[in-house]
Amino acid sequence: MDSAQSSSPLSTLPGLRIPVGISACLMGLEVRHDKGHKHSRYCTEVLSSYFEFRSLCPEMGAGMPAPRKAMHLVEPAQAEQEPGSEALRLLTTDGERDCTALMQDFIDRTLPSLAPLRGYILMAKSPSCGMERIRVYNAAGNVQRRDASGLFAAALAERYPLMPLEEEGRLNDATLRENFIERVFLYDDWCQMVERGLTAQQLIAFHSRHKFQLLAHCQKTYRELGPMLADMKARPLADIAGDYIQAVMTAMKKRVSRGAHVNTLQHLAGFLRQDLGEADRALINEQIDAYLREEVPLVVPMTLLRGALRKTDQPYLAQQRYLSPYPDPLGLRNRV
Structure with missing residues (x-):
């Protein structure tokens, strides 16, 4: 078992990387059923910096x-399901071995140690890690x-409903x-x-700095x-x-339309x-209109607004995470 399976909490003090879980095969580890991997260079060469x-x-595990x-x-026939058992079973494709209990034991042992994570990148199509659209067979x-x-993946989402989850393949979009990443x-x-230590003042301050992100995602x-x-x-x-925070994280899942960004x-x-x-x-208004016409990416009017902000005394706007929700070198707004 690799050292990344340590359950020690990871600090997220400013300047340190954010703790995020990931399916081991995406890190290039040969852990798949055929002893292969699904190495994601975007994860290991770009996201690993943050x-x-x-x-x-x-x-x-x-x-x-x-x-x-x-x-x-596999979903057993209704008559075959044991009272109190999981409806879905994890079986070898030849039907010779039921691995459900082994997986459930791993889940029970591991989930409590994942509380420090701020997100999770999962392997698609996997009967253990796939987020959605996983095939279910009959007997x-x-x-x-x-x-x-x-x-x-299902147990992770249930235990940590606020935690951002995504499949690696969808990161190509x-x-x-x-x-x-936002x-x-x-x-x-x-x-x-x-x-x-949560206080009313800190909660108001959090809302203030993320206000325009919320406006963009869900009015x-x-x-x-x-x-x-x-x-x-x-x-x-x-x-x-x-x-x-339940309302915030639900709203943040919504894709921001071009019109919502313009607003x-x-x-x-x-x-x-x-x-x-x-x-x-x-100039700012021209580039906002150009973004609406899909002539320039979001980064263009955003950069102009950030530049204009430096010329003014607007502490309320200066704190807005919508203007800088993540490090600029990621270049994410160059493509939306």
Whole structure:
């Protein structure tokens, strides 16, 4: 078992990498059933500069060797299901071995140690790690449906519903990639705040710096959260915070449309209207319009707004994470 399976908490102090889980095969480890791997160079050569990866292979962690027989998910007939047992079983494709108990034991042992993680990158199509669209077979070996999650992935999502999860293959989509990484950095900010000790003042400050991100992702949630935080004495702070971050992380999953970005950019530009000259205002508006027409990427009007902000005294705008939700070298807004 590799050293990344240590359960020691990882610090996320400023300047240190963010702890993120990852399927071990994506790190180039030969842990797949055929003793192969699915090395993701984007993860190991780009994201590893910002993420402290903790690699896990549920099947190897459950005590299965590599190589091993391929496995799939099977849904027993109703009459064959034992009371209290998991509906889906993890069986070798030849039907000779049921590995469900081994996997469940690994899940039970491992999930508590994953609390420090701020996100997780999973291997698609895996009966243990696949997030969605996993095939489920019947006892005769025929595909019954294609809507399941791998056993480990399903348990991870249930145990940590706020944690951003994504499949490696979906990171090839520029919009999904940007969305996942933005969520990881926001969730890390939240976790650091909670670890320091949650206060009403810190919760308001968190909301203030992520306000325009919420506006871009979901106007409805953006409008609802202000009133939720308006009376911090109405309910226990922990209850308000729990409802708040659940709403935030749900909203952040939504893809930001080009029109929603334009609306947010125009809101930001409106704050700067009185502090900028006519030429600067015109250039910003021209590039926002060019972005709407798909002539330039988001980074162009965003860079102009950031430059304009340096010419003004706008501390409220300067703190907005929408302008810099993650490190610039990732270049994610060059492609959306």
